[in-house]
Amino acid sequence: MKHNFGAGPCILPQEVFKQAAQAVLDFNDGLSILEISHRTTEFEAVVAEAEKLVKELLNVPAGYSVLFLQGGASLQFAMVPMNLLGEGQTASYLDTGVWASKAIKEAKMLGNVNVIASSKESNYTYIPKEYAVPSDSAYLHFTSNNTIYGTEYFEFPETAVPLVCDMSSDIMSRVFDVSKFGLIYAGAQKNIGPAGLTIVIVKDELLGKTGNKIPSMLDYKQHIANGSMYNTPPVFSIYVALLNLRWLRSKGGVAEIEKENIAKAAALYAEIDRNPLFKGTCAVEDRSRMNITFVMENPELEKPFLKLAEEHGIVGIKGHRSVGGFRASMYNALSITSVHALIEVMQIFAEKNK
Ligand code: PMP
Numbered sequence: 001m002k003h004n005f006g007a008g009p010c011i012l013p014q015e016v017f018k019q020a021a022q023a024v025l026d027f028n029d030g031l032s033i034l035e036i037s038h039r040t041t042e043f044e045a046v047v048a049e050a051e052k053l054v055k056e057l058l059n060v061p062a063g064y065s066v067l068f069l070q071g072g073a074s075l076q077f078a079m080v081p082m083n084l085l086g087e088g089q090t091a092s093y094l095d096t097g098v099w100a101s102k103a104i105k106e107a108k109m110l111g112n113v114n115v116i117a118s119s120k121e122s123n124y125t126y127i128p129k130e131y132a133v134p135s136d137s138a139y140l141h142f143t144s145n146n147t148i149y150g151t152e153y154f155e156f157p158e159t160a161v162p163l164v165c166d167m168s169s170d171i172m173s174r175v176f177d178v179s180k181f182g183l184i185y186a187g188a189q190k191n192i193g194p195a196g197l198t199i200v201i202v203k204d205e206l207l208g209k210t211g212n213k214i215p216s217m218l219d220y221k222q223h224i225a226n227g228s229m230y231n232t233p234p235v236f237s238i239y240v241a242l243l244n245l246r247w248l249r250s251k252g253g254v255a256e257i258e259k260e261n262i263a264k265a266a267a268l269y270a271e272i273d274r275n276p277l278f279k280g281t282c283a284v285e286d287r288s289r290m291n292i293t294f295v296m297e298n299p300e301l302e303k304p305f306l307k308l309a310e311e312h313g314i315v316g317i318k319g320h321r322s323v324g325g326f327r328a329s330m331y332n333a334l335s336i337t338s339v340h341a342l343i344e345v346m347q348i349f350a351e352k353n354k
Pocket of ligand 1: 008071072073074075099143145146147148166167168169187188
């Protein structure tokens with residue numbers, strides 16, 4: 001058995017893999033999910049149920065649309081300003097890592113951008129908390145969980161301007177209030193489903209106000225008007241996301257999985273803080289529950305530790321090249337058993353290297 005701590009695409013529940021495999025062979029009346037038209041009533045039902053489940057699991061209020069798009073979270077870096085940033089307006093951004101910086105870079109090509117706070121000077125080891133949001137900002141953009149560095153916002157920015165959030169790596173992992181947001185987007189390949197799908201949740205009243213000319217495929221209003229079927233959607237990715245969302249509901253929904261995520265993260269951070277060979281890389285109050293980053297006091301021991309972990313079936317813990325060390329991604333489908341397996345290897349290694 002492998003314990004998959006990969007950062008994404010990542011672990012999904014085994015039962016989702018089994019159901020997805022079955023649907024490849026026979027989704028409906030002898031036809032594979034890979035060969036049916038997206039215009040069939042069967043697939044329309046899949047999209048309708050997936051949308052209903054996103055709304056139910058996140059308690060999305062009336063007045064918001066849920067979209068199933070392609071292009072990854074990275075395309076949203078450009079779609080957000082195209083749709084929400086009018087000429088002469090300025091958007092505010094918080095810079096908490098590579099993904100936030102990429103969002104800033106794209107927005108700068110399309111309009112005025114004001115980076116109101118950044119933790120770049122410390123290699124993004126914390127979430128900036130002191131900043132003022134200009135009240136005339138078109139929106140404030142931030143990244144709720146910084147997948148590479150292992151930081152997460154536990155208090156969202158308080159502001160009267162519309163909040164836009166890249167939630168790629170922590171959506172569906174914890175309860176939050178959608179009504180505080182103007183737009184939320186997330187690449188699916190962590191807690192939603194497989195790669196190839198991006199979810200956008202947008203407050204309808206914010207759209208169509210900029211006067212920008214927007215190509216149809218990049219226009220949220222076009223996708224809303226067409227029920228996420230302006231063109232051929234990623235049929236299989238949406239179906240597997242539906243299976244995963246059903247699994248999440250059967251577990252008791254986001255509130256229940258959040259409790260598990262808190263317990264999993266607490267267990268691993270406790271070992272990092274207790275074990276003399278390891279240390280965490282981020283400000284304690286901003287430590288992510290999804291991506292846990294740590295290094296070794298003696299960097300020479302990192303290679304042998306990685307080897308021992310691999311021998312114990314632990315995969316995907318090598319840190320991102322910009323941080324080094326290790327990153328244990330602990331998305332919804334990763335069980336506490338896998339977390340204990342990692343902790344055990346850390347203890348065995350410490351015992352051997354006294
Ligand atoms: N934002 C965050 C927070 C991410 O973690 C990632 C990728 N892991 C991205 C954006 C980029 O997503 P994509 O590859 O779907 O464009």
